Amino acid sequence: MKFEVVIMVEITWLGHACFLITGSKKVLIDPFLSGNPTAARKPEEVEAEFILVTHGHGDHVGDAELIAKRCNAKLICIYELSRYFAKKGVESIGMNIGGTVNFEGVSFTMVPAVHSADVEDGGEIISAGNPVGFVISMDGVKIYHTGDTFVFSDMQLIAKLYKPEVMLLPIGGFYTMGIEEAYRALQLVKPKVAVPMHYNTFPVIQQDPEKFKKLVESKLKVRVAALKPGESLKYP
Numbered sequence: 001m002k003f004e005v006v007i008m009v010e011i012t013w014l015g016h017a018c019f020l021i022t023g024s025k026k027v028l029i030d031p032f033l034s035g036n037p038t039a040a041r042k043p044e045e046v047e048a049e050f051i052l053v054t055h056g057h058g059d060h061v062g063d064a065e066l067i068a069k070r071c072n073a074k075l076i077c078i079y080e081l082s083r084y085f086a087k088k089g090v091e092s093i094g095m096n097i098g099g100t101v102n103f104e105g106v107s108f109t110m111v112p113a114v115h116s117a118d119v120e121d122g123g124e125i126i127s128a129g130n131p132v133g134f135v136i137s138m139d140g141v142k143i144y145h146t147g148d149t150f151v152f153s154d155m156q157l158i159a160k161l162y163k164p165e166v167m168l169l170p171i172g173g174f175y176t177m178g179i180e181e182a183y184r185a186l187q188l189v190k191p192k193v194a195v196p197m198h199y200n201t202f203p204v205i206q207q208d209p210e211k212f213k214k215l216v217e218s219k220l221k222v223r224v225a226a227l228k229p230g231e232s233l234k235y236p
Contacts, residue, residue, distance in 0.1 A: 007139040008234045011166065014046070015039045015229035016201045017060060017148065019168060023139040025049050025106050028073070029168075030147075032062030038201050040230030043067055052108065052136075053077040054147030056084065056119030056128030059201070065090050076101065076108055080129030084119055097132060109135040111158050113149035115176070135162040141235055143168065144189065148176045148198065151185040159189040166235055167191040170198030171212050172205030179212045186222050193223050193235060 009023040014031075015038035021027040028048035033039040036059070043063040051073050053064050068075045068090050075085060075092040082094025095101055100109040115131035133147040135158070144164035146155075158164070167189055170176035176198050177185065186194055194216060199207040209226035216224050225233045 008236070009139050009141045009143075010232050010234050011143065011168075011195065012040075012232040013195065013197065013227040013229055014041055017054070017145075017168075017170065017198045018062070019145065019195075019197070020046065020048070021136060021138065021143060023141070025104070025138060027052065027106070027136060027138070028067065029134070029145050030054055030060040030062065031064050031067055032059045034063050036062070036201060038229045044070070047071055048073045050103070050106070050108070051075045052134050052145070053081060054113065054133060054145070055115060055117035055131035056081050056126075057117070057148070058120060060148070061119060068092075074103065076134075078110065078117075078129040078132055080127060081117075081119065084121065084126060084128055097130065105138070107137040109137075109162060111135060111144075111162075112152070112154060113147040114152050115148040115150070133158075135164055137162075141165060144191065146170065146185070150177050151181040151188070153188070155185055155188040164189065164191050166193045166195065166233075168195045168197055171196040171207050171209065172199035172201075173207065174204045176205075179207060179215065182212065183215050183219075186216055186220055190220075191222060193225055193233065195225050195227060195233060 079094035082092040113131040117131040119128040213224040
């Protein structure tokens with residue numbers, strides 16, 4: 001008799017667009033913790049082997065430099081942003097849209113996002129390449145973190161190419177897509193589970209995740225896990 005070993009991947013929302021994905025490796029995304037009123041942990045309380053940064057805005061770069069240096073983590077971002085981190089003494093992997101990097105059975109594919117992306121350094125605005133999302137494949141699970149974005153039709157192509165089962169997507173509006181647009185994004189990607197993010201951090205992106213959950217689950221075969229900061233989803 002053969003027994004199949006199923007490895008559970010744990011996805012913890014740390015607030016805003018920051019997630020810690022734990023399986024055979026620890027992957028941290030957009031670690032905006034210091035200065036984040038909804039952050040579930042302090043930077044020194046987070047351990048990571050990989051750090052993904054979707055774009056150069058301060059609420060996504062966050063504590064990436066500090067955590068990368070302390071944990072000796074591999075920092076992965078678009079090439080232009082990697083040059084910014086290099087000047088900060090962070091050894092980063094600068095890739096580009098459409099590329100995939102593999103490390104010890106974990107893969108990271110960089111996909112497009114529709115947003116702006118420059119980084120501010122000492123009051124100066126510096127070009128930091130394009131905004132991106134990532135499809136992470138670990139322990140047989142594929143997770144799509146959209147980054148900050150509007151819904152766009154090529155999300156359907158991302159779905160066909162990479163078949164993500166879990167989608168982490170913004171619903172806050174104002175800076176990103178809101179509830180209606182996020183619902184349309186799920187129509188295109190058709191994941192099994194959706195986790196809303198990038199809302200309620202500031203008054204301007206105040207949203208009701210239960211409204212999003214009701215809309216999606218009444219019309220699509222997608223389960224919405226509306227986590228509170230610090231809460232986790234285990235998949236599958």
